Amino acid sequence: MIDKNGVPAERVLDEIRQLRAGDRPVHGGRLFAYVYDPGVGGLDALGAAAHAESAHVNGLDPTAFPSLLAMENWLVGAAGGLLGGGPGSAAPDVVGSVTSGGTESLILAVKAARDARPELTAPRIVVPASGHAAFAKAAHLLRVGLDTVPVDPVTLRPSVADMATAIGPETVLVACSAPSYAHGVVDPVAGIAQVAAAAGVRCHVDACFGGWTLPYLRRLGVPVPPFDFTVDGVTSISVDLHKYAYAPKGVSVLLHRDATLRSPQYFAYADWPGYTMVNPVLASTRSGGPIAAAYATLRHLGDDGYLRLAATTRDAVGTLAAAVRGVDGLRLMAEPESTVVCFTGTDPALDLFVLVDELTARGWHTQPQLRYADLPASVHLTVTASVAPRVAEFGPDLTAAVAAARQAGPVELPADLVALAGSLTPEALTPELIGGLAAGLGLGAGPPDRMAVVNTLLDAAPAALRERLLVEFVGLLQRPTW
Numbered sequence: 157m158i159d160k161n162g163v164p165a166e167r168v169l170d171e172i173r174q175l176r177a178g179d180r181p182v183h184g185g186r187l188f189a190y191v192y193d194p195g196v197g198g199l200d201a202l203g204a205a206a207h208a209e210s211a212h213v214n215g216l217d218p219t220a221f222p223s224l225l226a227m228e229n230w231l232v233g234a235a236g237g238l239l240g241g242g243p244g245s246a247a248p249d250v251v252g253s254v255t256s257g258g259t260e261s262l263i264l265a266v267k268a269a270r271d272a273r274p275e276l277t278a279p280r281i282v283v284p285a286s287g288h289a290a291f292a293k294a295a296h297l298l299r300v301g302l303d304t305v306p307v308d309p310v311t312l313r314p315s316v317a318d319m320a321t322a323i324g325p326e327t328v329l330v331a332c333s334a335p336s337y338a339h340g341v342v343d344p345v346a347g348i349a350q351v352a353a354a355a356g357v358r359c360h361v362d363a364c365f366g367g368w369t370l371p372y373l374r375r376l377g378v379p380v381p382p383f384d385f386t387v388d389g390v391t392s393i394s395v396d397l398h399k400y401a402y403a404p405k406g407v408s409v410l411l412h413r414d415a416t417l418r419s420p421q422y423f424a425y426a427d428w429p430g431y432t433m434v435n436p437v438l439a440s441t442r443s444g445g446p447i448a449a450a451y452a453t454l455r456h457l458g459d460d461g462y463l464r465l466a467a468t469t470r471d472a473v474g475t476l477a478a479a480v481r482g483v484d485g486l487r488l489m490a491e492p493e494s495t496v497v498c499f500t501g502t503d504p505a506l507d508l509f510v511l512v513d514e515l516t517a518r519g520w521h522t523q524p525q526l527r528y529a530d531l532p533a534s535v536h537l538t539v540t541a542s543v544a545p546r547v548a549e550f551g552p553d554l555t556a557a558v559a560a561a562r563q564a565g566p567v568e569l570p571a572d573l574v575a576l577a578g579s580l581t582p583e584a585l586t587p588e589l590i591g592g593l594a595a596g597l598g599l600g601a602g603p604p605d606r607m608a609v610v611n612t613l614l615d616a617a618p619a620a621l622r623e624r625l626l627v628e629f630v631g632l633l634q635r636p637t638w
């Protein structure tokens with residue numbers, strides 16, 4: 157409850173610091189998901205100071221706050237220039253918007269594609285199965301059909317032929333990833349863009365994750381296939397600045413090849429008694445803080461800075477991948493071609509979810525990925541430059557964690573839980589059942605230390621049941637404090 161007389165500033169900050177002590181460490185190179193840390197001294201302070209300068213500025217009206225418009229236009233220019241657009245390039249008319257994140261960029265790419273075809277009553281999008289879940293969210297929110305194209309279990313990419321076959325008369329957008337989040341592989345963008353263009357359909361490249369590193373990796377000699385506006389048929393690209401541009405959270409850029417393609421992304425409304433409204437993005441009021449922080453981060457790190465960070469990251473990826481190769485019972489899902497190391501198990505006696513917990517116990521926070529279609533469960537590592545100084549410690553800890561996981565043996569769910577997971581339909585989940593399941597899984601008073609049992613249950617359940625369980629479990633955590 158809100159305090160009657162308020163709380164002194166220092167005490168509030170102390171409270172936040174104490175709360176933060178329970179979080180995973182955002183610095184130190186041991187968290188392989190959620191955070192992107194370049195390990196550059198002073199960058200947090202710069203971002204915070206820039207954020208503070210513009211936190212109360214409102215992006216709702218660019219004429220009232222030209223500072224924000226100027227910074228936004230600069231960010232779009234920086235992203236467009238990096239991704240094959242700008243003066244003298246194959247895509248000289250690139251335009252864009254700054255959004256709050258990758259999900260918003262993808263929703264807006266789908267919205268623009270849908271609203272460009274108002275004559276279609278049942279618009280659809282074609283997305284590889286490895287495409288980010290945000291495409292499914294966009295399809296759900298915008299009531300657009302989702303046609304998912306399977307990925308090859310070895311290359312982890314969709315085939316161009318399958319993508320072409322999935323395009324129909326109602327398709328408004330074809331998507332691909334550069335690279336995919338789960339495995340870090342780059343889709344055959346040129347082929348996909350070509351079949352999309354041949355069908356007269358937009359092609360969006362989701363470079364949210366790797367759009368800021370792939371160009372630098374290429375400059376360092378890594379073989380990166382064409383994926384940006386240099387590819388004919390690519391109509392839009394998203395790139396998240398709060399990922400590998402290392403800006404504080406809340407900033408992504410959605411680029412379109414030209415302003416005509418972008419136009420249906422906007423929402424304007426003048427048919428009410430209040431101010432006339434024009435929103436390029438989903439939010440109406442939006443803080444200038446994240447935009448200013450991103451502006452400061454990009455200006456400060458500069459081109460050379462990003463090149464250096466990409467080289468450091470590439471080396472760290474190499475060492476981590478070698479560590480995985482060196483452990484019996486593990487196999488890389490794909491040879492790393494960007495900044496992801498993803499591995500699976502080859503030995504039934506080694507439970508990956510137990511391994512993830514054993515790594516956590518040793519201070520390494522990796523991300524478990526549940527099995528999907530032909531793909532086995534896997535462990536995902538998003539690698540950032542801050543990992544480099546710690547990377548030599550990973551191999552020995554991985555070996556020890558694997559030994560401990562083997563010794564512990566695979567998770568065995570209680571028989572009644574297994575029976576429940578096999579027989580339950582999402583509709584049959586009552587609040588009592590959820591409560592019982594949560595208690596059985598140790599989810600009673602917040603997230604448990606060890607997640608293997610929860611992951612095993614989710615892994616055993618079909619997707620619809622997984623989704624419902626996730627919603628209910630997180631719903632249990634999100635309860636007001638009084």
Ligand SMILES: Cc1ncc(COP(=O)(O)O)c(C=O)c1O
Pocket residue numbers: 256257258259260262288290333335336337362363364365366396408
């Ligand atoms: C390829 C890709 N697209 C989209 C997203 C969604 O981004 P956000 O979490 O910023 O909404 C992510 C996030 O990891 C991603 O990796």
